[in-house]
Amino acid sequence: MARRTTNAAGSTNELRGDVLRVLGVLKVATADQIQRLASPHLSYRHSLKASPAKQKEARTASHRGAANDLCRHGLTVDGGRTRGGEEVRLLTAAGLAAAAIDLDREPEEMGGMPKSAGRSGAAHPMTVNETVIALIRPKPDLDLLDGEPPEALAAARAAADAPDGLGTLTSYATEVALPVKGTWKNPALGSARADIWTAEQRKAFGNDLKDPQLLIASESSNSSKSDSGPADWKPTNHAFWCTYGKDYTHIKSVFKLTTTDDEKTALTSMIDTCTN
Structure with missing residues (x-):
């Protein structure tokens, strides 16, 4: 019960760390982008949901919950919405400091944080994020997909067997x-x-x-x-x-x-x- 009081969404330290690290690098991101970078195996779960929208809602639920818990601790804020209607997440100054610890970077290396990204639909940051994801090519952990439908497993294996991308999340930084x-x-x-x-x-x-x-x-x-x-x-x-x-x-x-x-x-x- 105490855990629920502290983190009402029931998020784990690992999930909250995912959100901090991704936002510490990208500065602006949706729950979908956070999930795809931090837990790529989730992209191959919930494939039997009725629609792509329902699938996305299910696979991003844990990271949305983690972002909400971080918000309650004053580490993240709602940054508006993309042109497609997805909620954008940002770190506060305290969140940026926490992300620096998780990324093992000096505070002065973290840069600043944009505000009110959703006012303009965050088109440019979203393009930057998708470029980073395309460069990294995050690979799913197949051991975490036991019991998934054959079609989902085949797609996950294809992603795991694809050529390696360039670096990992911590290989990158966004800069002005x-x-x-x-x-x-x-x-x-x-x-x-x-x-x-x-x-x-x-x-x-x-x-x-x-x-x-x-x-x-x-x-x-x-x-x-x-x-x-x-x-x-x-x-x-x-x-x-x-x-x-x-x-x-x-x-x-x-x-x-x-x-x-x-x-x-x-x-x-x-x-x-x-x-x-």
Whole structure:
């Protein structure tokens, strides 16, 4: 009874850890995305439910419950809904700190948290998340699927036998193109001139999920980038220079931010790699 009082949804430490780790990396996610990354075997259960919607509801129930329990502890919040109507989950500041422990990362490596993702339908973060899932290709544990229908087992075996993906969840981090520290704490680095922004402008920038601010980075690249702008850091993958340079320039334009001479030189060199 005490366990139910503390965690009304009856979630386990493992399930709550799943939610913390996935949100610590992705920043914004649905219960479906959390489940597919953390417990891929559940994607092959409940296959006899009447409809795909009923199947999704059943296979995500445990992680939805875990997110709800974390919400009661002040670690997650409801971030609105996707354009498809799915609830979006976010971590609070306390949740971000807890996720850092689970991911074995320093707090300053965790970045910030977007708010009110559902206001814009969270289209860009959802695309980022699906890209991460496609890169990782989470594989189901077949031992956890004993007794499932033959069709479900066959699909699970095909997924388990498929080529390995790239890394695991902890291999990745999501990062903003414009460095947050350079924006707020040291305007000279990011040239966002936060000192002359109104509170409304800062809020708009921090909550912007429409423009290409959120990027996928390997954990090691994210750490090497830290809060640096393009004058001091460029993606190690030269094929990404064009996209990174254009996205960075676009965000500067949208929010009418100044650009230093060093930034202009660096951005020009990256955009010059674009083929069209």
